[in-house]
Amino acid sequence: MKKYLLFLLISIFLNIAFGDVTITVPAVSKTDYGYVGTTINIDVRVSNGSGHVFIDTLPVTEMDMQSSARIAAKVAFDVCNKNQKDYDVYYIVRSKVPIVGGPSAGGALCVATIAELNNWSINRDVMMTGMIYPDGGIGPVGGILEKLKAAKVAGARYFLIPYGERYVTLEGLSTEGGNTTIDVVEYGKKLGVKVVEVRSIYDAIYYFTNYTLVEENYTSNPILEEAYRRKMKNLADEVLKLTENSYNYVNDRLNNNLNVGLNYQMETNLKKRLKECSNDLKMAKKLYSQGYYYAATSKAFGVMINLETINTTLNYIESTDKRSYLKNYLINIQEDIENKKKIIKNKKLTKNNFEYILASKSRIYESEDLIDKAWKEYYNDNPFSAIEYASYGKWRGKSAIWWLGLSSDEGILPDGEHIDEYQLMPLAQKYLDNAEVVVLYCSMVLPETGLIEDAEEKLDKAKEYYEKGEYLLSITESIDAYVYATTYLNYNTDTDYLKERAEKRIYKVMGKYRYLPVSAMGYYEYANSFNNTFYKALYYKYSIAYAQMDIDILKEINHNYTGEGNFFILRNLSSSPGTICSVNNHGFYAVVIDIAYLFIGLFCGVLLGYFIGKNNN
Incomplete structure (x- = not known):
């Protein structure tokens, strides 16, 4: 009797713990007549492992779906507060016709993975299209109308689409040959399918499983917010002061001095550009007064580049040996960039400064690209284009050091461990x-x-x-x-x-x-x-x-954070006023499936226990 009970429990456990989740996903197939809708079946299984994501497609898709599968798995484990490195995920994709792969199945894959991790059933009359973002958002896709029709044929009563894609524009289908806009929600009503826009995986999971997931809820950190404002204000103060001094100098030079080498058209263009600098500088100061320090810095930075271009153009025109002047200008900027690059490279990467080093590296590499373009224009005998690129590159390099200087946390946070x-x-x-x-x-x-x-x-x-x-x-x-x-x-x-x-x-x-x-x-x-x-x-x-x-x-990098956060799962047992989907009907199907799995497990367990017991006797 104990053996019967043991194998019964094992069988039930295996059915519940390791049963696959199958989800039907609308897709598009490319034919000689264009794209047509179809559906694919995807089986999802999660087992103990080491963080791998496997995908098996038949027939092979025109595009790799591996990326969507990886992002879907990552988001699912994040949502469920589980460590993905302890599991392996398998996606088995089957279709009757070759399909266009890519990101459009990402949202559905994520839903199925969440259901598999929690042993939830999937409502078979719900289908979805939409890519999955790393933060759990649902992104836009193409072929909405074709997928909707395919979902209808497959028996869907609810069709989930990314928010913002309710209206689809078709080219050349109006009576006059112009564009036609289709309301996907109204089109779905004609087909007998309720079309619902969803913004995130939290919206989608409800329709598929009748469970409501509530995100972790965090509030602002006043200490860190103050640290951000102080850093940005200090940077804005420095950049605005530099910009204003530069503007006064260039304005005086262009408007109050006699620029002999300037022809009328060039002088007009430079003064027009200086006027734009004046307007942008005023805007930067206005943003600063409103507390938008980052935006003020960005606006002032653009002004500084234009002022550098104007001033260097005047230097070039006034130079007796113009080509030598420009060559030396480019050499000086290139050497300055190389020196700054060494400073950034020698900065140790830690948990608390990687964003600042990232910003510094990004800017110093961009400045290198800009000076390379300046040299190309120089050798192609386009001096003013060379000045444009070089001026931008010069100040892009300076901004790299500004960001590196922001990495000092001034006692707000510890230095952090070194990152490889x-x-x-x-x-x-x-x-x-x-x-x-x-x-x-x-x-x-x-x-x-x-x-x-x-x-x-x-x-x-x-x-x-x-x-x-x-x-x-x-x-x-x-x-x-x-x-x-x-x-x-x-x-x-x-x-x-x-x-x-x-x-x-x-x-x-x-x-x-x-x-x-x-x-x-x-x-x-x-x-x-x-x-x-x-x-x-x-x-x-x-x-x-x-x-x-x-x-x-x-x-x-295994950063230690404060707990797992709050993760709520609420089962909806009955519909409430204003609920979009018929929860009662969906809940009934889910319960039927759960009961079916239970009886299958019981039957297999009894059979297995009976034969083993008989052999032992």
Whole structure:
């Protein structure tokens, strides 16, 4: 009898603990007539392991889905407060036709992984499309209408799409041959499918599992916020003073002195540029008075570059040996950049200063690229273009040292342990893979434009840094690439929501990790200084991405943080007023599946125990 009971319990445990979660995901398939919708089945299994993510696709997708799978797994473990390094995750993807792979299944993969980690059932009549961001946000995808139709054919009653993609524009389908805008929600009603926009994995998990996940809640850290304001104010004071002195000098030189070598057109252009400097300097001072110190510094920095260009142009024109003057100017800047590069290289990387060293390295490498471009223009006999690049490169190099100087925490935080940058190689690879798939996906489903070209350039830079062992820089260039690419696909105009997400990420870094997320706070402040919706959204997204980068890096280097945070799971047993989905029906299906698994386990356990007991007798 004891043997029967033992094997019964073992069988039940195996069914519950190691049963796969299967989710159906809408996708697109490329045919001779264009893209058409289809569905794929993905089995997800989690077992004890060492942090690997495996994916098996049949047939092979046109794009690598490995990156989406990695990000999906990472977010799932973060949400569930589990250490991914203790598990292996398997994704088995099956489709009847070849599909276009990429990031669009990322959100669904994350949902299925969370369900598998918690032994939850998946509601079969819910389907979803949307990429997954490292912070748990759901990002834009293409082929919404094709996927919606495929979901309907597959029996979906609910179709989740990324927030901001309710309206899809189709080119050349109106009666006049112009563009037509389709309301996906209304189109879904005609098909009998309820279309719901979701912003994050926290929204999506509810529809699939009837569980509500409540994020960790952190509040502002006054000490760290004050440290940020002091650092940014001190930097703004220095840069504004330099800029104002430079403006007064250049203004006096251009307007009060007789510039013999200037022709009328050039003098007019330089004075117009100086007027723009005056306006921007006033704006920088206004931002400073409003407490936007980072934004004020950025605006003043742009003024300084323009003033350097004007002043150097005057020097060049007044020079008796113009080519020799310009050559010496370039040599002096290049030598100065090399000296600054050595200073930055000798700075020890620690847990508390990696953001400042990252900012310094990024700027010094950019200044190197700019001076290289200046030399090319010099040898191509384009002196004024050479001056433009050299002026920018000179001050970019100076800004690298400014950021390095901000790394002094002035007693706010300990110096921190030394970091071997090689520790960040796996994380850099994940960020690089994610950016590569997103950029490639954009280039396939949308026409080539300047923004996607910028994303591709950033991606190439990320690969270059990775190969050089500059893993921190590779991560930031990867962030740039996927922010550009996703912005090109679509951008979330709900700036209030993005602002809230940025705040939550920043507060989490400060509250959970006791770290000052200076870049994320800078981008957050910069976003607040804009009235333009696009730029507000763009820089809030940067703020979210950089705060998440801090979290990922601190976890990667095993930074000690304060506890696991609060993680609430609430089961919805009945619908409430205003609830979008029919929770009762979904809950019924989930309960039926759970009961079915239980009886299968009981049956297998009894059978196994019976035969073993019979053999022993």
